[in-house]
Amino acid sequence: MNICRKRSLVSIGTHDLDTVQAPFTYSARVPEKIKFVPLNKTQEYDAVELFKLYESDAHLKRFLDIIRDKPVYPLVTDSNDVVLSLPPIINSNHSKITLDTKNVLIEITATDLTKANIVLNVITTMFSVYCDDKYAVEPVDIVYPNGEVQTTPDFTPRVFEVDSDYVNRLIGVDLNSSEILGYLDKAGLKGTLGKHPLAPNADSITMQGSEPIKGELISVEVPPTRADIIHSCDIIEDIAISFGYNKIPRAMIELATVGKPLPLNKLGRLIRHELAYSGFIEVLPLSLCSHDELFKMLQRKDGGNEAVVLANPMTIEYQVCRTLLLPGVLKTIRENKGIALPFKVFEVGDVVLKDSTKERMARNEKRLCVAYSNKSAKFELVQGILDRVMAMLNVSNYFLRPIDDEQNDCEGGGMYLPKRGAHIVYNDNVVLGSIGILHPNVLGNFSLEYPVSTFEINIEPFV
Structure with a gap:
């Protein structure tokens, strides 16, 4: 499940406990003052020299940028100031595990306490299988600077409650409580x-969405290795x-309904057909993009009240949820330069x-984006496509309102050429989107x- 995200969130160290002396200290020092012999080396290096050494290491060089x-760099040392590890890069050779190791110290460093505890529980339980005293794990007290003490690992089981009646209805079987307990045991x-004494309260987050108990209440203890159960x-x-799964009896759905598309999706399909008839090709870019693609590269300012930002993006290419379809359309044109001109592409998407008025503080909006690229801009062609879409929707009360230089002059010129951009206004006061010729900087x-x-409009007002 890649919870460590290539050591950027969690790193793991294992040490021969008999070679070091407790208590251990997790601290930070300037690179020049960190000196130790790294794992499987015989020479001592400071952290600066160590990074130069591992720049050519195929395995470790990818972690250096963290x-x-x-x-300052993080450091784990013992009571004698002997270095155990430089997380998340490398352990010390002094405490490495050998065939003669009898006691193992497991060290987890992380940027998130929940992930640290999950990894610690999984690693310690896996190691404990091979102990002489099987499943024996000795706890460690972690003392924080404020004096707070936390004992780890915490193997207290998490308890979930299920209803036997709900189990049968959800799976589509008829099992009694004894059979359900047997299948739970089979699943570990x-x-x-x-x-159960440790059962969560009714207002616990794990109980949200739970239905009232209609059958028998079954309490389930989840072992520390099953962090996937939430x-x-x-x-x-x-x-x-x-x-x-193959033994679940097949059955017809009890409620007969007639499916039909949502009005908004039906409208989107009609617009797709109309643009395809006009010779344009539909593209399907990703719904995530980088912050720069959405603002800096389009010469737009981020007011902080528009884009939904991901808390833990995997890469810089997927940092925010797109607020415009245009960046994805432009990237599609960029990646298909080998195709003969002109480029006539469009996207209908969310x-x-x-939106602070919504429960989730955000909302989806269905939009249409059309782009035309050739040796000349041919703005009139894109405007003609806009007119064709409006005519197809039987909309006549719209007009173009020029974007003045003050609106367009942000971060070096704005998205459109000066005096070559306009707002698309519907019903005198509803701004659907904008149309124009993109600035050379963009x-x-x-x-x-x-x-x-290009032009981009919100199509939801036409539903």
């Missing part, structure tokens, strides 16, 4: 009838797996916008060689 530019989960539905899935930012005329 802390390279930091003023301990189930008991009735209320809701009672995960418990029921394990019961279904133990029972066997953007995500911040073309350069996306590595495009030819002019691009």
Whole structure:
């Protein structure tokens, strides 16, 4: 499940406990003052020399950038100031595990406490299988600077509650409570009838969405190795797996309904057909993009009230939910330079916008983006496509309102050429979007060689 994200969130160190002396200290020092013999080396290096050494190491060089530019580096030392590790890069050779190791110290460093505890529980339980005293794990007290003490690992089982009636209805079987307990045991989960002392409260997040108990209440203890179980539905899935998916009887759905597309999706399909008839090709870019692609490369300012930002993006290419379709369309043109001109492309898709009036503080908005690229901009062609779409929608009360220089002059010129951009206004006061010829700086930012005329509108008002 890659919870460590290539050491950027969690790193793991294992040490021969008999070679070091407790207590251990997790601190930070300037690179020049960190000196030790790294794992499987015989020479002592300071941290600066160590980074130069591992720049040519095929395995470790990819982790160097995690802390390279930091003023101080993290360090784990024992009571004698012997270095155990420089997380998340390398352990010390002094405490490495050998065939003669009898006692193992497991060290987890992380930027997130929940992930640290999950990894610690999984690693310690796996190691404990091979102990002389099987499953024996000795706890460690972590003392924080404020005096708070936390004992780890914490193997207290998490308890979930499931309803036997709900289990049967969700899977589509007819099992009694004893059979359900047997399938739970088969899945490595301990189930008991009735209320468990460690059961969560009714207002707990793990109980959200749970239905009232109609059958028998079954309490399920989840072992520390199963961090993937976060809701009672995960418990029921394990019961279904133990029972066997192929053994679940087939049945017709009890409620007969007639399916039909949502009005907004039907409108989107009609617009797609109309643009395809006009010779344009539909593209399907990703719904995530980088912050720069959405603002800096389009010469737009980020006011902080538009884009939904991901908390832990995997790469800089996927930092925010797009608020415009245009960046994805331009990237599609960029990646298909080998195709003969002109480029006539469009996308009908959702953007995500911040909205404090909504429960989730954000909302989706269905939009249409059309782009034309050739040796000349041919703005009139894109405007003609806009007129054709409006005529197809039987909309006549719209007009173009020029974007003045003050609106367009942000971060070096704005998205459109001066006096070559306009707002598309509907019903005198509803701004649907904008149309124009892209600024040369924008073309350069996306590595495009030819002019691009484009428009993007919100199609939801026409439903």
